[in-house]
Amino acid sequence: MSAKMLSFVSVPQAQPPKRLADDRRKDFDEIYNEFSPEQAATQASRCSQCGVPFCSIHCPLGNNIPDWLMLAADGRLEEAYSVSQATNSFPEICGRICPQDRLCEGNCVIEKDFDSVTIGAVERYITDTAFENGWVKPVLPVVELESSVGVIGAGPAGLAAAERLRASGHQVHVYDRHDRVGGLLIYGIPGFKLEKDIVLRRQKVLEEQGVIFHLGKGIGAGEGEIAFEDLRKKHDAVLVATGVYKSREIGGPGSGLGGIVRALDYLTASNRRSLGDVLPEGELDAAGKDVVVIGGGDTAMDCVRTAIRQGAKSVKCLYRRDKANMPGSVREVKNAEEEGVEFVWLAAPESFLGDTTVTGVRAQKMRLGLPDGSGRQSIEAEPEGLFTVQADMVIKALGFDPEPLPEMWKADELKTSRWGTLQVDRVSFETSVPGVFAAGDIVRGASLVVWAIRDGRDAAAQIDQWIAARSSSLAAE
Structure with a gap:
């Protein structure tokens, strides 16, 4: 073991320098500055190199975190990146947007008494350094195969699967209805958490690897769309990795008023402006408005x-x-909170006020009760607890459900669960349609990017095995 490790007893936890809130409010740049080489090495050296690494166990990708922390502490950053990317297709993205406080860092064994190792920040530093030094290379196949795979969806699950399938030698074509690669990484997550050039540089690596992207190509029966059956005929196997984009709605009086918008529509418009797209002036723009956001997730x-x-x-x-x-x-x-957001806790919207456009939210004060079936405390209304919050823009951030793919694609043979997600074999990722696989949120339901990457990688391995077995069977006939 490196003599530089286990310094948590003498070195306090330190995140990368964070920009002041007054400065952050003025732009969409990421809020954390980069670690210096010395800071990264020092923070990595706090790892205890424990015998049972709970950070790895609680990472959906099973990343070998203690190994690349030790290499980073020794200044062996190229090797650290090699270990990191062996289990994670996009460590530069996970280092930025993973909820480390709930996953690796939240389960660090030194967390209770010494504060956790800053795993996410070191992961980001390692990968950004690798890009700057040209260490990030496309994983080219050793043997080119004639088989081809069509991937529907250029989000994290689809991209992770494409990277693995191409590394195995398959010809990989990724189809997406949007005009850019990345899915929610581009249009759903704001730049202050994930600057868009981070996604674009990874796209370039995938293109150098030989992944072929077909953008603006939706699947369905509409004009300009590709029929699902036609796609199946073009490829030996198909992976559905569309994610979940159907916003959950909220009812109640006034819920149809103008000025009440869906979170994804709002975030997409904002991200398009940041990317340089021209949108109608004022459309889905909060400038000068009293904004109320309903929801408590990311x-x-x-x-x-x-x-x-x-x-x-x-x-x-x-x-x-x-x-x-x-x-x-x-x-x-x-x-x-640092940036000036006011949280109104224990408040549930009851109705929306206004004639044609929303002017306020009528809310009910709530109180916590006993834990429910999920283990979280249940809620109940406070007697005479109604109050009004002024608003001329209300954003619904209540989560996402799957779109009705069998109906949209005229593919009734695709079986879904009672939640609308695609049913798959839990080992093979194969759907009810032979040769069609599915991974990510369209199977799991709305979840984390890191889980989508894991599912995409696992599905790619199963597709590779399925194509190999099918080829052997055909050759034997």
């Missing part, structure tokens, strides 16, 4: 922090439980 945090940067007059977040029971990242809530 998407809600993205919305409130975006509204602050757009110059909203005020930004409030209504959540029906308290701070301790909020599903969003604790780190993101803290960043939002």
